[in-house]
Amino acid sequence: MNAQELLRLADDELILGWRNSEWTGIAPFLEEDVAFSSIAQTEIGHARAWYELAAEELGTDADALALDRDPAEYESAPLVELRLVPDWARTIARHWLYETADAVRIEALKGSDDADVASLAEKIDREETYHRMHAQMWADRLRDEPRFEDAVDELWPYAAAMLPPTQRSTLADRVGKEVPSNKVLLSHERGQSGDGLRVLWEEMTMVRRSVPGAKW
Amino acid sequence: MIFEVFRQEREGQPFQHGGSLEAPDLAFAEAYAREFYGRRDESFALWIVPREAVDEVREPYVAEVFDRDYRRVDGYSLKVKLKEARERAGTAEAG
Numbered sequence: 001m002n003a004q005e006l007l008r009l010a011d012d013e014l015i016l017g018w019r020n021s022e023w024t025g026i027a028p029f030l031e032e033d034v035a036f037s038s039i040a041q042t043e044i045g046h047a048r049a050w051y052e053l054a055a056e057e058l059g060t061d062a063d064a065l066a067l068d069r070d071p072a073e074y075e076s077a078p079l080v081e082l083r084l085v086p087d088w089a090r091t092i093a094r095h096w097l098y099e100t101a102d103a104v105r106i107e108a109l110k111g112s113d114d115a116d117v118a119s120l121a122e123k124i125d126r127e128e129t130y131h132r133m134h135a136q137m138w139a140d141r142l143r144d145e146p147r148f149e150d151a152v153d154e155l156w157p158y159a160a161a162m163l164p165p166t167q168r169s170t171l172a173d174r175v176g177k178e179v180p181s182n183k184v185l186l187s188h189e190r191g192q193s194g195d196g197l198r199v200l201w202e203e204m205t206m207v208r209r210s211v212p213g214a215k216w
Numbered sequence: 217m218i219f220e221v222f223r224q225e226r227e228g229q230p231f232q233h234g235g236s237l238e239a240p241d242l243a244f245a246e247a248y249a250r251e252f253y254g255r256r257d258e259s260f261a262l263w264i265v266p267r268e269a270v271d272e273v274r275e276p277y278v279a280e281v282f283d284r285d286y287r288r289v290d291g292y293s294l295k296v297k298l299k300e301a302r303e304r305a306g307t308a309e310a311g
Contacts, residue, residue, distance in 0.1 A: 031237050031248045038251060130255055137243050 001114045003057045004075060007065065008190065009105075010050035011076035012162070014066055015197070016098060017043035018204055022085045039095075039131050046124050053116055067208045071201040077190050079158035081197045092138045093151035097159035099135040100174050102128060104167050156180070161188035219245040220270060222263040223253050231263055242266075 020040035027033035051062035058065070079098060084090045106128060109121035142148035157180045160168050172179045180188075218238055222231040234253050239245035242264065249264050286292055302308045 029238065031239060031244075031252075035248055035251045130250065133250075134247055137247055141240070141244075 001053075001112065001117045003054045006050050006054035006057070006117075008075040008077075009109075010047045010054060010065065011074050012080050012102075013043045013050065014047035015074070015076040015200065016080040017041070017047060018200055019080060019083065020091075020095070022083070023091065026086070028088055035134060039134060042127050042131070046127070049120055049124065053120065063208070067205045071193060071198045074193060074197060074201075075190060076193070076197070077158065077162035078188055078192060078194075079155065079162050081193060081200070082155075082158075083196055083200070087151075089142065089145065089147040090151040090155070092135070092142060093148055093155050094159075095131075096135040096139040097152065097155055097175065098162075099128065099132045101159050101163050101167075101171050103132060104170050104174070105163060108167060157184050157188045161185045161190075217241070217245070218267040219249070220265045220267055221249045221253055222265070223259040224261045224263075225259060227260050229260075231261075234259075234262075236267065 017040045020036060020043065023033070024037040024040070025033065027036050047066065048062050051065045055061050055065055079094060082090075082094065084094060106121050106125050110118055110125065112118045112121065139148075152175075156175070156177050159175070160171060160177075160180055163171055168179050179185075217240065218236055219242075220236050221234045223234040224231045237245065237248050237252065239248055245264050249262050253259050254262055299308070
């Protein structure tokens with residue numbers, strides 16, 4: 001698998017992990033705070049594992065890939081870059097759409113010709129099972145809530161555009177939607193990171209940039 | 217709703233109280249219980265019980281008024297008795 005594809009996976013997980021971690025301490029109730037923070041942490045753990053594979057190909061290390069690139073070099077999908085605090089309905093809509101999309105992607109990766117990719121996908125999937133249970137339970141609870149339905153409609157084109165074109169109809173079936181038109185998809189594709197990612201990047205890399213080259 | 221969570225560390229061992237958590241229903245309680253007590257392989261099984269299903273009994277204990285230590289496993293210390301017997305017999309071990 002080429003490094004750019006690996007970086008897409010890693011960047012999605014890293015940035016979503018960061019966005020989800022913005023709920024730490026302020027989630028709607030304590031139990032959810034712990035659960036959602038833990039999900040954020042495992043996403044960042046998955047990012048590290050993907051970065052390590054990419055780093056082998058690129059001759060660098062995971063930290064450098066995660067934190068030393070310029071914001072414009074990130075391959076993350078716009079879906080994960082959106083800052084959604086303090087809107088819990090939109091956060092759960094993204095969580096559910098992302099986990100459903102990620103499941104489609106991981107299923108394909110488990111069958112990869114690249115043995116390292118296939119075995120890592122297998123490992124990650126075991127933890128993602130918990131994420132999916134959590135996301136589904138919330139989606140079931142909020143299903144008839146207009147704020148949640150509106151949020152799913154708003155974020156659906158982002159979720160569809162996150163996946164490679166060949167996987168989009170599978171995702172559409174699973175979430176009960178139609179694949180958006182090419183015109184709509186184009187405006188939600190990767191590679192159009194806005195200012196939102198730059199603000200997140202400033203915060204995410206602040207400590208690392210404070211002492212360049214330090215061994216932590 | 218408050219739920220009480222009991223965990224069984226290994227198959228066949230007794231369940232012990234792990235803690236309590238608040239959740240809107242059993243499905244959420246199960247997810248949080250897995251998160252707090254299950255997903256790092258620290259439990260073999262969990263019991264998740266709504267607190268109102270737990271019948272707590274406090275008052276009706278009868279305090280022991282007679283010395284019936286001998287009925288209890290810990291009421292008869294062989295070590296102490298042995299030491300006393302040895303002293304009486306003058307065969308106490310040095311040191």
